[in-house]
Amino acid sequence: xxxxxxxxxxxxxxxxxxxxxxxxxxxxxxxxxxITIYNSSKNLLKEYTxxxxxxxxxxxxxxxxxxxxxxxxxxxxxxDRSVRIIFVSSYPRYxxxxxxxxxxxxxxxxxxxxxxxxxxIQIVQDYENSQVTKLLVHTDFSEELVNLSExxxxxxxNSKKKLLLVxxxxxxxxxxxxxxxxxxxxxxxxxxxxxxxxxxxxRHLHYFKGSELVMSDGSVIPLSRRKExxxxxxxxxNLLVVSMKR
Numbered sequence: 141x142x143x144x145x146x147x148x149x150x151x152x153x154x155x156x157x158x159x160x161x162x163x164x165x166x167x168x169x170x171x172x173x174x175i176t177i178y179n180s181s182k183n184l185l186k187e188y189t190x191x192x193x194x195x196x197x198x199x200x201x202x203x204x205x206x207x208x209x210x211x212x213x214x215x216x217x218x219x220d221r222s223v224r225i226i227f228v229s230s231y232p233r234y235x236x237x238x239x240x241x242x243x244x245x246x247x248x249x250x251x252x253x254x255x256x257x258x259x260x261i262q263i264v265q266d267y268e269n270s271q272v273t274k275l276l277v278h279t280d281f282s283e284e285l286v287n288l289s290e291x292x293x294x295x296x297x298n299s300k301k302k303l304l305l306v307x308x309x310x311x312x313x314x315x316x317x318x319x320x321x322x323x324x325x326x327x328x329x330x331x332x333x334x335x336x337x338x339x340x341x342x343r344h345l346h347y348f349k350g351s352e353l354v355m356s357d358g359s360v361i362p363l364s365r366r367k368e369x370x371x372x373x374x375x376x377x378n379l380l381v382v383s384m385k386r
Contacts, residue, residue, distance in 0.1 A: 191220035201229035
């Protein structure tokens with residue numbers, strides 16, 4: 141999966157330090173990070189329009205306009221109860237207040253790389269252990285829970301009948317649904333469409349073979365020329381994507 145992280149801090153040096161640490165963790169542990177930077181709580185709040193936007197937030201406590209504690213309260217009130225919040229501050233006196241917004245951790249500057257690494261490992265492991273898709277409906281009306289990590293590809297068998305084939309590591313199942321709906325639902329979980337009617341789990345992509353993709357189970361998936369750049373970028377980034385928003 142791709143782990144979506146937001147950093148909200150008005151100090152460029154602190155942002156740079158955190159980014160550097162996260163990049164190193166990404167490379168060491170093979171964890172895919174998609175990081176968005178905000179230089180003010182106002183900007184983050186403006187774009188935080190719905191729950192589930194991020195898996196993890198790093199919030200500076202002392203910022204102009206609105207401090208990190210107040211920002212976290214507004215995010216929880218959306219409500220977004222699942223996002224993990226880590227406060228970063230030079231002043232430990234705010235630690236008690238952070239409990240009111242269910243903060244996962246409170247890092248006091250300057251913190252060490254190892255401190256951050258342990259926290260990230262715990263968060264990612266907790267999140268991955270909790271991830272299963274919700275009740276996939278079979279054509280015979282039975283239901284089954286499936287681990288996202290086990291899904292290799294999803295193919296449209298019959299769009300009129302809303303029938304999909306889900307290929308996993310040990311079996312295949314037919315489920316009701318539309319490929320477009322699955323693509324939207326799993327966009328932040330490392331799933332992408334390489335061509336019309338097919339969705340793949342980027343973690344199960346082994347290599348490119350001309351205009352085709354070879355998956356972990358040996359299956360071969362067509363690759364649209366229009367989608368090639370997107371697929372290659374997802375495959376190659378190892379992975380830290382940073383977008384700056386000011």
